[in-house]
Amino acid sequence: MKIAHIILVSFFSILILFSITTFINYQQYGLVNENAERLERSTLIVRNSNRFQRNFLNMVSGLRGYLLTNETSFLQTYDSAVVENKHILSELTTLVPEGSDQKIILDDIRELQKYWVSEFATPLLEAKRNADISEKENQAFHKLYREKLLNKLEKDVQASLQRKFSDFTNYEYGHRISDRENLAHTVQNTKSISFYLTTISVILGTGIAIFIAHYISTRIVRMVKMANEIAGGNYAVYMQEKGNSELSQLTRALNNMASILGSHIAVLKRQKDEVDQFAHIVSHDLKAPLRGIDNVVTWIEEDHSFDLPPKVNEYLKVIKGRIVRAENLLKGILMYARAGREAPDREVVDVNEVLAEIRGDLGTYTGIALEIQKPMPTLFTQRVPLVQVFSNLIVNAFKYHDKKNGAVTISWREEGEYYHFFVSDNGPGIPELYHQKIFAIFQTLQERDTLESVGVGLAIVKKILDDRQLFVSVTSEPGKGATFSFTWPKHEEHETSNPHPAYRR
Amino acid sequence: MKRVIHILLIEDDTLDQMEVKRTLERRNILHRLTILTNGEEAIQMIENTDEDIEKPDIILLDLNMPKRNGFEVLASLRANDRWKDVKVFVLTTSDEVSDKHAAQLHGISGFITKPLKLESPSSLDAFNLMIDLMNI
Structure with missing residues (x-):
């Protein structure tokens, strides 16, 4: 499964869980709201029902007061209570939902009141109003009064109404x-559901986050390790990876890269070995015929020089000179091919001793002083290549010196993990045009006949330093001299263990 | 009274053959020279039981030859009762160090380093030794 898919799926599952939580909470909010509304309505209903009850009592007492005292103030009380109760009833009708038990009770109440008004109140009030007209009417009123109010039915109606009210409010x-x-139950339920869903979301989210972080991190760490191995020259590294994620694909690409790189490097190494071997064989096999020619010329000189015209003897000398040059070129190829091929052990190398040795071999050059900045440092490295670099640079400085009394100076300075060495002379110098060219094999800046030189000295220096990814450079002011400088690690673990940061091929 | 030395030269390079011939002449050595140009001919001669074939006093042997090389000739010599005591000098160039070591194992009498320059004493040391041996 791809990482992007895992992230998307987990993101959506968490999103869905949170949506459910939110939805449940929203519903809960609706329920609470509804309940509050119901509570408010119920309070209104109870309050109205109480008012109605009170008004009804007012109606009863108003009616009785008027009938007994004939005071119109009682009649007013009765009238206003009737009007008010009419409002209250219509309000209660809207408050009580249609078809509910309360509605039935309310209808009963309405009917009972209506019955009380039509059966008792209205006829009595009518009779009372007429009572003043004649005695007969007065007697009729008293008769009706006793009939209606002292009768048990009116009391039952009242009691029944009271009961209905009590039912109504109790309900x-x-x-x-x-x-x-x-509501409390629903709130509790919602709370639990919210809590569980949130907990599940958090656990799921954390789990997925940890899984993805671990998945990515372990693979990246492994790949970094692998890349470092490859950088260190080990192309046989391989990482087992079966997944289908982006990182698995990257791992497989890395495996592929390592194997391709490995095979290419192997081919390059083999080609380099072949070239070295080729140089070795060519120079070795070319020597034999050259030696043959040299032999024959020697025989002619030894056995027949007196029989020959002087011109032929002169030509023979030219041939000999060219043979020497060809031999030197072959030697040069051999030396170049061999440079850096042997891998002697590292040892403690005292540059003071190295330079003393080279000075001893310089016997043939006179008039030029070798000045050495004392003391030179001591390194842990392969001795032979370092000696070769110093020797080639110093011999060159002497060989090409053009002044009768000149000097070649060796100096150094420390640069972090490296020593930077300088070989300076006050000879002819090298024009800038040739600063790159001089490091190529068989390049000489002088005619071969003026000074027998093969042109491998600097090429060998460059090859040795290139193999170690170190750098060599030259600065020069024509006519005043040249300075060759190179870096060398203080402590060398293996040949390419200390590539110099400034190294440019 | 100097006797005539019979030398068998086994060498494929005509220039090297000329070189040996010339050196012997210039040093006024009384000699008779038989030349074989490859190892195969030499081995055939060694393995031939014909008594008429004259055994040389000394063999000068080149190591690098076509068909059968110098080492095979040495092995054949040492395995042959009639020839095993013949003194053998190996002709080499100065840089064939490993070949020299290998040849030494076959109990040879010495090396003659090519080129045989008269003015170069080192290359003639073995040659002188060879001649001294013959003159006893």
């Missing part, structure tokens, strides 16, 4: 309690 109170309990 509301009872409903309120069950509503509250329901």
